[in-house]
Structures are given as structure tokens and as C-alpha cells.
Amino acid sequence: MRIFHGTTEIAGQMGILSSALVDKGHHSLGYNTFHSYLGYKDFLVNTDEQFLEENQTKLIDEYDLFHFHYNTTMCREFSDLEKIHAKQKKMIMHHWGNDVRFHEQAKINNPYAYTGDSPPNETMHDRLTKVTAYISEAIVQDYEVYEYVKNYYKKVHVLPIAIDLKFFKPDFPSKDKKVPLILHAPTNPAFKGTEHVEAAIEKLKEKYEFTYKRIEKMNHDEVIALYKEADIIVDQILCGSYGLLSVESMALGKPVVTFIRPDLVATFPDQLPIVNANPDTVYDQVEQLLKNPELRESLGKQGRKYVESTHCKHVVVDKLLDIYSQIEKNN
Incomplete structure (x- = not known):
């Protein structure tokens, strides 16, 4: 089967899914028109909208x-x-989230939700209406996103974020480290809740000895090298679900602090090894990790196992191929 992925590369997923599909004997390639400092390039054609519009007839003929x-x-x-x-x-x-995160709806189950990256509701509705005139099925990464699109499609599949574990050798936090390193890497500080994270960090500095680094505007390979040094990684504490940074951090064996909406916890696999924190609790949750190096190590090991069973690209691609087969049966 020849599979076209396009046209916006989010969190490296077009490339990772394409690589996994190629491993399964298919031809798969991503065509990306969204270029960022993260610098994703594997299994991608980094191009522009004009190229795709001009070559659409050829591409439609080429792919299945x-x-x-x-x-x-x-x-x-x-x-x-x-x-x-x-x-x-x-x-x-x-x-993936911000493309369909309707503003008022996001606040219903999450008072912390930030939707400043989403278009106006009318724009999202118009786009979804145009797309669903021809596409009857969708994929989302979790049930936080599911709620926004479930009424637009005949069927919505939940497929976890994929990661290529060959690039992530675990480096578990040492119980003997006296000055732990806390990392926070906001691609968008407003969406990640950075102001709340750093307010808690400043307060914690009054009681504990640790190093804090905020990572911004670095390409993906450079960021991963820095993650390996961390003892605690604080991700997004507003959205209500976890993203790629949390997955990569767990793959490296790091304890992760992220906000998971209480109503969504049961939708993830059992024993999700994430330290659940929102703006009101992030101080207390980071403090318990600072006080307990054994917990940091234990959560790091649990996180690695969780990613191996849930997010490894070889696990995810089998589910994706099953989704593809269902599309063929349903159309």
C-alpha cells in the first residue's frame, strides 16, 4: 500500500508513522508545509502549499x-x-488538538484550559464541515481531542502518539544526586502553563537546592540531548492531557509532571506513571519529587515500561494498519 501523509507535521508524527509503515513493507511518506525550529526531517518531504496544489493530480494518482x-x-x-x-x-x-479545540467546550471539564492557539469556533466548524463532506473517519491521540470531533465523523479512532524508541536510551535519575535538575520545555509558554510552573519553581527554591532550566527554540535533536540530563521534567499543566514531550521524557526514564483531567484518567492504560499536577497543585507535586529521589527513579522506570507498551511505533503502527483496514471495509 502507498500512503500519503500530509500536510502539517505535528510532533514528528508523520515521519514516525511513515517509518513504521515502511518497516511493515508499505510505501509511506509525509509532505510537510509547516516548518519550525524543531527541524523534523525523517521520512518527510519539506515543501510548501504551492508545490502540493500544483502536483495534486500526480500525487492523487500515485498514492492509495x-x-x-x-x-x-x-x-x-x-x-x-x-x-x-x-x-x-x-x-x-x-x-491533534489546537486544530479542533473549541474554546467554550474546552472549559467545560477544565477550568485551566488555554485555547489561544485555536482558530475561532466558526473557522474550525467550517473546516470540519468541508472535510467531513468527503472524509467519514478520523483519528485522535486521546479522549481529550475526541470530544471535539466525535459529532462530525461517522467514526473516530483513538491512536496513541508514536515514538521510535531506538533514539531513546533510558537514563534513570540517580538516587544519589544531591542537586537535581528540573527541565521545562515550552513550545508555547501560554499553552504549557509556564508562568504557573515558574512561580512554583521560584517558591521551591526557597526551601530546596536544585537547578532549573527552561528550554526554548532548539531543534529536536538538541532538546533530546538535554532531556537526558534531567531528573524531573515538567510538561504542560493546563491542557488536561499529555503530549510528545511527556512521552519522550518517559522514554528516557524521567519522571514527568503533567495535568491529566480527572475525568480522562480512566481512559488511559492502567497505572499511568505521570505525576498529575495543575496550576493549583504543581508546587506540591514537584516538591514530593524533590524530597524523594527513590520516587524519581521508580517513576522513571515505570514511565519507560509504559512507553514501550503504549507508544512504541511498532505497537502503534499495528493499530494504525487495523484502522486503515476498517476504512476499506466501511467505504
Whole structure:
């Protein structure tokens, strides 16, 4: 099978999923029009919207299945979807969060939710309406995103974030380290809740000896090298679910502090090894990790096992191929 991924690379997922599909004997490639300092490049064609629009006919003929991401397709007004549908090619849309996080809806179960990165509600609704005229099934990473799109599609599949573990050798926190290192890496400080994180950090400095580093605007390879040095990683404490930073941190054997909405905890696999913290509790949760080096090590080991069983690309791709097969049966 020949699989097209496009057109917005979020958290390296187009490339990772394509590499896993290639390992399974398929041809898969991502076409990315979103370029950032993170510098994703594996199994990707980094291009622009003009190239895709001009070459859409060739690409439609070349590929069997179109796996779109972040509510984007080859054409800005989704005009390619009618052409793909006419060719009877399979399509699915993969939503990642800010592309569909309706503002008021996000606040219903989460008073901390930040939606400043999402377009206006009317824009998201219009895009979803245009997409679902031709695409009947979607993928989301978790049930936080699921709620925003469930009423637009005939079927929505939940597929965990994928990670290539060959690039992540665990380096568990040492119980003997006297001055632990806390890292926080906000791609968007407002979305991650950085002001609340750093307010807690400043307060903790009055009682504990540790080093704190805030990592910003570095490419992905450089960031991973820094994560390996950490003893505690604080990720996003507003969204209500975890993202790629949490997955990569757990893969490296690090304890992770992230906010998981109470109503969503049961939707994840049992014994999710994340220290659950929101702006009101982040001080206390980081403090318990500072006070307990054995807990840091234990959570690091649990996190690595969790990623191996839930987020390893070889585990995820089997679920993805099952989703693809269901699309073929349902259309």
C-alpha cells in the first residue's frame, strides 16, 4: 500500500508513522508545509502549499490512501478531497488538538484550559464541515481531542502518539544526586502553563537546592540531548492531557509532571506513571519529587515500561494498519 501523509507535521508524527509503515513493507511518506525550529526531517518531504496544489493530480494518482493531519489537505480550500473521492481512494483525517479545540467546550471539564492557539469556533466548524463532506473517519491521540470531533465523523479512532524508541536510551535519575535538575520545555509558554510552573519553581527554591532550566527554540535533536540530563521534567499543566514531550521524557526514564483531567484518567492504560499536577497543585507535586529521589527513579522506570507498551511505533503502527483496514471495509 502507498500512503500519503500530509500536510502539517505535528510532533514528528508523520515521519514516525511513515517509518513504521515502511518497516511493515508499505510505501509511506509525509509532505510537510509547516516548518519550525524543531527541524523534523525523517521520512518527510519539506515543501510548501504551492508545490502540493500544483502536483495534486500526480500525487492523487500515485498514492492509495491519504492520511491527512491537523485538519489540512493538499489544497487550502480542500478542493483536492473531491478529486481523491472521485478516484475512490481512501482518506482519513488525524486531529491533534489546537486544530479542533473549541474554546467554550474546552472549559467545560477544565477550568485551566488555554485555547489561544485555536482558530475561532466558526473557522474550525467550517473546516470540519468541508472535510467531513468527503472524509467519514478520523483519528485522535486521546479522549481529550475526541470530544471535539466525535459529532462530525461517522467514526473516530483513538491512536496513541508514536515514538521510535531506538533514539531513546533510558537514563534513570540517580538516587544519589544531591542537586537535581528540573527541565521545562515550552513550545508555547501560554499553552504549557509556564508562568504557573515558574512561580512554583521560584517558591521551591526557597526551601530546596536544585537547578532549573527552561528550554526554548532548539531543534529536536538538541532538546533530546538535554532531556537526558534531567531528573524531573515538567510538561504542560493546563491542557488536561499529555503530549510528545511527556512521552519522550518517559522514554528516557524521567519522571514527568503533567495535568491529566480527572475525568480522562480512566481512559488511559492502567497505572499511568505521570505525576498529575495543575496550576493549583504543581508546587506540591514537584516538591514530593524533590524530597524523594527513590520516587524519581521508580517513576522513571515505570514511565519507560509504559512507553514501550503504549507508544512504541511498532505497537502503534499495528493499530494504525487495523484502522486503515476498517476504512476499506466501511467505504
